[in-house]
Amino acid sequence: MPSWKLVSGLSLAFVGSLVGAFLIALSLVTVPNEAKAAATQQSNVFYWADGTVMGTKGETNRQIVDLKEISIHMQDAVISAENASFYDDPGVDPKGIARAMFNMATGGDTQGGSTITQQYVKNTYLDQSQTLNRKLKEMFISIKVGTTQQKEEILQGYLNTAWYGRGAYGIQAASQAYYQKDAKDLNANESAFLTSLLKNANLYNPDGGVGASATPEQNRKRVTGRWRDVLNLMVKNGKLEQAEADSYKFPEPKKQQATEGQAGQVGYLMETAENYVLKMAKSGLTKKDLERGGYRIYTTFEKDKVAKLQKAVDKVSKTYLDPKKREKDKYVQVGAASVVPGDGRIIALYGGPGYDKEHFTNNADTRGVPVGSTWKPFVLAAAMEEGTYKTGGQPLSPQSKYLGNDNIKIYDQSGKPVLKKDGTPFYQQNESDYPWGPITLYEAMQHSINTPFVQLGMDVGMEKVKKLAEDSGISEESMSEINASFALGTSTPSAIRMADAYATFADHGRQVEPYSVIKVVKGGEELAGFEKPKTRQAMDSDVADTVTDVLQNVVENGTGTKAKKLGRPAAGKTGTTDKNKSAWFVGYTPELSTAVAMYREKPGEPKLLSMNGTGGFDSIHGGDFPTEVWTEYMKAALKGKPKKDFDKPGPLNEKVANGAGVTSSAPPVKETEDPEPEESQSTPEDTPSTKPSKPNKPSTPPPPSSSCSPTDWNCPPDGDTSGSTNGNTNGNGNGGPGGSTDPSPSDSETIGWIRGQGDTSP
The missing domain is CATH 3.40.710.10 (DD-peptidase/beta-lactamase superfamily)
Structure with missing residues (x-):
């Protein structure tokens, strides 16, 4: 029978080898120089003259904002619900990782248990696959990120990369999608709701999701429970008074807006604004820069005036033109623009039937028609x-x-x-x-x-x-x-x-x-x-x-x-x-x-x-x-x-x-x-x-x-x-x-x- 000294020595050697292997692995893993494209890709957001969103242009509905542009209530809600020790921990949860690995090996649930840092790393640097290799990478990169980046930078990155449903990536897009306001204006009640979506937007978005278990009724039941839990966690962490939390009623999201995209006049308005931005920007802005996204472009276009101009064109066209009846009524084009004297701002355009009608030339801002x-x-x-x-x-x-x-x-x-x-x-x-x-x-x-x-x-x-x-x-x-x-x-x-x-x-x-x-x-x-x-x-x-x-x-x-x-x-x-x-x-x-x-x-x-x-x-x-x-x-x-x-x-x-x-x-x-x-x-x-x-x-x-x-x-x-x-x-x-x-x-x-x-x- 081996002596206790031999057993102790072998145990220490084993533990030492594990620590050594861990340190070697940690030293070999580097934080990628660039975030994956999908995590940082943004849309450009265009605004009407009254400050409301006209639409977005880009493959991903995301607008990255600074932490100072995110309501403190939203920050408190996320930390309270997701990672209460965020400002004190090293960026990883060893118990959570061990639990996820065990579940992975036994076929159990691999979700949950990650710190905000780990979720940020997963969103920003890794794919979403549930494998042992990816989980180990997540742990090592999270440790390095936790020691090399400020906590505020990590929190900002997480809030800007998370998915909230309704096609919204990042808190600014989510705030607009659910409450039609900027992230800086969210109150505690709305913040608790949006934080609830982070658990799994497909199952918690009250609009419903994909799958038999994601009906609007089931999702509403889940999200109302989670929303109340988040409020209570905010109270527990000293971020909200109990009386205030108790006074809140469920913050109903606004009705989901149909995605305008670039249909109707919006495509022409965006094109006109983009051309002006490229012409006037003093920073040497290029079209490639614009295509990378992340710009918020505030225009002079007045939504009601644009609608009235389109209505005028449509009314007169309908009165006189019948392309099915007369060959000469085919291919009739109209271009129009409205400008404020003494100011120069363009408040309305009519550029054509619309990009969605496969008319891509802006009739209001193009040369070629003798006057x-x-x-x-x-x-x-x-x-x-x-x-x-x-x-x-x-x-x-x-x-x-x-x-x-x-x-x-x-x-x-x-x-x-x-x-x-x-x-x-x-x-x-x-x-x-x-x-x-x-x-x-x-x-x-x-x-x-x-x-x-x-x-x-x-x-x-x-x-x-x-x-x-x-x-x-x-x-x-x-x-x-x-x-x-x-x-x-x-x-x-x-x-x-x-x-x-x-x-x-x-x-x-x-x-x-x-x-x-x-x-x-x-x-x-x-x-x-x-x-x-x-x-x-x-x-x-x-x-x-x-x-x-x-x-x-x-x-x-x-x-x-x-x-x-x-x-x-x-x-x-x-x-x-x-x-x-x-x-x-x-x-x-x-x-x-x-x-x-x-x-x-x-x-x-x-x-x-x-x-x-x-x-x-x-x-x-x-x-x-x-x-x-x-x-x-x-x-x-x-x-x-x-x-x-x-x-x-x-x-x-x-x-x-x-x-x-x-x-x-x-x-x-x-x-x-x-x-x-x-x-x-x-x-x-x-x-x-x-x-x-x-x-x-x-x-x-x-x-x-x-x-x-x-x-x-x-x-x-x-x-x-x-x-x-x-x-x-x-x-x-x-x-x-x-x-x-x-x-x-x-x-x-x-x-x-x-x-x-x-x-x-x-």
């Missing part, structure tokens, strides 16, 4: 801001007369005809051949007559028109080639940019860059670069106010009369391009500026299609569908707000300087008791006019349409077009004095290389 006659206000504003070669730099009066007849020669500043590429004179056409004769610019804008504004653009200088449009908010990249037709809207800015540029008129010539993001937060820190854009004076305030006065007349008496249904002061301009390939209405009140574009484009084929025949009508104009959408939306958006008048323009000391072809012998377009002075083509007017007054309507009205539908879509055309049908459109003239240029491409040619590029992104 037509909505460009004419920039020509008039440039003439008032810069004058023409006839006024010697003094503002040109809107009472100046220009020849409004169809198919007339256009002259450069030397008095010579503008030539086409073949050396023959360039003739500009109107949509109608009605003989307007000499007509004031005020009236020409009202009826959207082309010829006066092409000649006016030449008299001002198209480069000056371009500069004023750019100063007003139009991006340089969207400008078309400079030539005679530049005045008629061959450029292709986005709806966002057009709404912003017209907002410059609304705010007395003050321009603010459009913006969609007010704040970006990552890891609890606010990123720099998202301060509100500064305001700058783009044009004289009286120039802007005079343009507004002219555009009010367009709504009251001209091509935009459907906007009168708004029932409050409004200014705006219609726009239609050659062959009805696009139609616009851009308008504003003192409070809001909105642009609506309509066009046809077959998916995958970057080419604009004619809208002749769309809706069953011969042609579509900016005064039709786009104006109706604008009016429906603006009515809803401004409902309940007091009506506000525009400010009256102040004196400009402007000159009346008539255009080429307007002579004393020219037939007048209207009868007046005191006709305005007229001049020859080559002699500038020397006498300044008084403040412009609205002229009487022409004694001879424009010719009515031969047939007029109840919707007025076939009523007298608004005169908008990007040119003639015989090839004289779209820039076959030269670029002004001093030489000729190639014609600008037609819209169908231009569209191929610019559709899909964001107009507010870098």
Whole structure:
């Protein structure tokens, strides 16, 4: 029989070998340098203007937050329920590990018994398999983590990596999923409920889970019992008074919200915001950085306004369009944007049917759709801001007369005809051949007559028109080639940019860059670069106010009369391009500026299609569908707000300087008791006019349409077009004095290389 000394020696040797093996194993195990991707992957969270969650973008609904952004009640509840000795223990529970190993060997339950540190290690560095090897790794890594990381860091990591059900990973996502609030705002009662879910969200989420034993009834019974246990444990650990715990009733979670994802307008809103973030962030943020997630992006978009804009588009579309009945009703697209004058924030967009409808181009923030006659206000504003070669730099009066007849020669500043590429004179056409004769610019804008504004653009200088449009908010990249037709809207800015540029008129010539993001937060820190854009004076305030006065007349008496249904002061301009390939209405009140574009484009084929025949009508104009959408939306958006008048323009000391072809012998377009002075083509007017007054309507009205539908879509055309049908459109003239240029491409040619590029992104 072995002596006691031998037995003791062998026992000590065995224990020593175990300790040695443990120490060797501990020294060989290292904490991984990086957490597994699934544990740290986050979604980007987007917020509406009111601070509520718009949606998340990313594979995992997780938002990592600092411990200071997690309610102390939540911290207390988790520690009390999961690991009361957390701040004192070494990070492992030897008894729990031994019990789990024994159960593993005997086929018993392997769950439970882990410390917060162990659960953090399992969530962050290991998989969820229940094997002896994984359990040993968990123990060794937990010991090292417990000695190398601060307890606060471990607790924060655990709360950010745990699963809470409802697709929520991390306490911030869980707080939003169950109570629609941030984790920092959780009270003790709510914290006890969310802590209960950590036991097993599939079996404790009152919504129910997967499996026969996870019915809503069974889960509710489990979670109410566990919730009460957590409250009692908080009392036991001195984190809650018994009386307070007893007073609590079960904190019913809010109704589960359907995951919006990127359906409807949300996808376009997120895309617009992302583009703005990448453009403005001063930290050199890249798209790859954004894709890694973890950003909280607070936008300017107002949920109710976005819904109202979509409703307006849907209502008008449903009224007039039937793709199953009419081939020309297929592929109709709408893009729209709404901007606050004087501020620049974009409060609403309509980008298309939605990502969920497989429409991935944001129609509100993309270049490629010519704006037509909505460009004419920039020509008039440039003439008032810069004058023409006839006024010697003094503002040109809107009472100046220009020849409004169809198919007339256009002259450069030397008095010579503008030539086409073949050396023959360039003739500009109107949509109608009605003989307007000499007509004031005020009236020409009202009826959207082309010829006066092409000649006016030449008299001002198209480069000056371009500069004023750019100063007003139009991006340089969207400008078309400079030539005679530049005045008629061959450029292709986005709806966002057009709404912003017209907002410059609304705010007395003050321009603010459009913006969609007010704040970006990552890891609890606010990123720099998202301060509100500064305001700058783009044009004289009286120039802007005079343009507004002219555009009010367009709504009251001209091509935009459907906007009168708004029932409050409004200014705006219609726009239609050659062959009805696009139609616009851009308008504003003192409070809001909105642009609506309509066009046809077959998916995958970057080419604009004619809208002749769309809706069953011969042609579509900016005064039709786009104006109706604008009016429906603006009515809803401004409902309940007091009506506000525009400010009256102040004196400009402007000159009346008539255009080429307007002579004393020219037939007048209207009868007046005191006709305005007229001049020859080559002699500038020397006498300044008084403040412009609205002229009487022409004694001879424009010719009515031969047939007029109840919707007025076939009523007298608004005169908008990007040119003639015989090839004289779209820039076959030269670029002004001093030489000729190639014609600008037609819209169908231009569209191929610019559709899909964001107009507010870098």
